[in-house]
Amino acid sequence: MPQLALDGAALTYDDEGPRDGDGVPLVFIHGWTANRHRWDHQMAHFATKRRVIRLDLRGHGESDGSARTIEELAGDVIVLLDQLKVDRFIPVGHSMGGMIAQTLALGHPERIERLVLVNSISRMTYSRGRGLLMAASTLAPFKLFVAANIQRAFAPGHPREEIREYIRASSATPREVVMTCYAAMRTFDVLDRVGEIRTPTLLVHGYHDIQLPVAQMLRMAKAYPDALVRIVDAGHELPVEKPAELTAALDSFVTGRA
Numbered sequence: 001m002p003q004l005a006l007d008g009a010a011l012t013y014d015d016e017g018p019r020d021g022d023g024v025p026l027v028f029i030h031g032w033t034a035n036r037h038r039w040d041h042q043m044a045h046f047a048t049k050r051r052v053i054r055l056d057l058r059g060h061g062e063s064d065g066s067a068r069t070i071e072e073l074a075g076d077v078i079v080l081l082d083q084l085k086v087d088r089f090i091p092v093g094h095s096m097g098g099m100i101a102q103t104l105a106l107g108h109p110e111r112i113e114r115l116v117l118v119n120s121i122s123r124m125t126y127s128r129g130r131g132l133l134m135a136a137s138t139l140a141p142f143k144l145f146v147a148a149n150i151q152r153a154f155a156p157g158h159p160r161e162e163i164r165e166y167i168r169a170s171s172a173t174p175r176e177v178v179m180t181c182y183a184a185m186r187t188f189d190v191l192d193r194v195g196e197i198r199t200p201t202l203l204v205h206g207y208h209d210i211q212l213p214v215a216q217m218l219r220m221a222k223a224y225p226d227a228l229v230r231i232v233d234a235g236h237e238l239p240v241e242k243p244a245e246l247t248a249a250l251d252s253f254v255t256g257r258a
Contacts, residue, residue: 001062004080009065011076012036013055015084016043021050024088024113025255028054029077030150031095032181033170035061038094040244042250053089055080057097057224059177068180070096070188074103081111092116092253094239095212096181099188105197106190111227115201116250121212121235122220146171146178155208155235166237194223201227201252205244206234228253 004011014036017025026046028039036054047054057073058062067073069175075098081089090113093101098120105112170178201224205217214231221227230249234241251257 001064002198004083004137006065006076006079008064009058009067009076011054011055011058011065011080012045012062013080015051015053017047017051017157019051023050025051025086025089025090027077027081027089027091028052029091029093029097029100030054030057030060031093031097033060033150033178034087034094037061038237038239041100042092042239044117045247045251050078051086053081053084053086057100066174066177066180067222068184070099070103070184071107074100074107077104077243079106087111088113090114090116092118092250093120094118095120095236096185099185099190102170102190102194102197105199106193109197109199110209112197112199114254115197115199116204116253117201118204118246119209119212119238120203121204121216122194122223123189123216124212125216142175142178143171144180146173149211153211153236155206155233155241157236158237158241162240165239171239191220191223194220194224200227200253202249204230204232204249205225205237206236206238206241207231208234209236209238210244211236 030038036056038214039054058065058067090102091101105115147167150170203221205214221229232242232245
């Protein structure tokens with residue numbers, strides 16, 4: 001797999017599909033403690049007809065390095081796309097990846113064709129009780145902290161062995177990367193600016209998402225000038241819980257049928 005050398009990091013990425021295919025490239029951005037393989041189903045589908053790019057963010061998957069802000073991670077995406085000579089594109093971001101995608105849309109509106117946010121929000125909001133619980137959870141042993149967060153990301157009934165595999169993969173992410181990205185997500189807030197994003201936007205969310213509840217997504221959707229909302233019977237890990245449903249929603253949206 002190709003890698004891009006950056007200052008303090010090496011990003012692993014995939015660049016597939018026809019260069020003269022249908023529409024601008026799709027750029028898939030994974031979430032916290034995940035990796036580019038969260039998008040396997042979507043990559044296999046879209047690579048038959050258009051250019052598709054995905055990457056392991058700094059410190060995740062097969063990329064090294066570390067970043068402390070969402071803006072730094074978004075900057076890496078732009079550097080990669082510049083290297084690949086991609087101008088306009090459609091970012092598809094899951095969870096933290098959706099925060100990165102919104103940062104890209106706000107910082108580089110001229111390059112965004114459409115925007116897709118999967119199980120993501122524009123502002124982390126907690127009740128006082130949940131805020132204290134989330135803060136206390138960071139004091140737990142590292143592997144327990146990661147396992148608890150991944151376990152609760154899936155809707156009830158998801159196969160336990162699959163969940164264990166995702167926990168193992170997430171636990172391999174370096175502690176510094178996990179905790180700095182966790183802190184970056186907790187302070188992320190662009191809700192007052194999303195009205196500036198004029199490009200058509202698809203918001204796909206799991207009904208059973210307790211990590212980033214659907215009510216928070218709907219609050220965000222009201223602020224978008226041109227938003228389409230899809231609610232799916234899934235938890236927070238929609239790309240792997242209901243991959244076919246997500247792929248179908250993406251296909252309809254990016255081809256203008258939705």
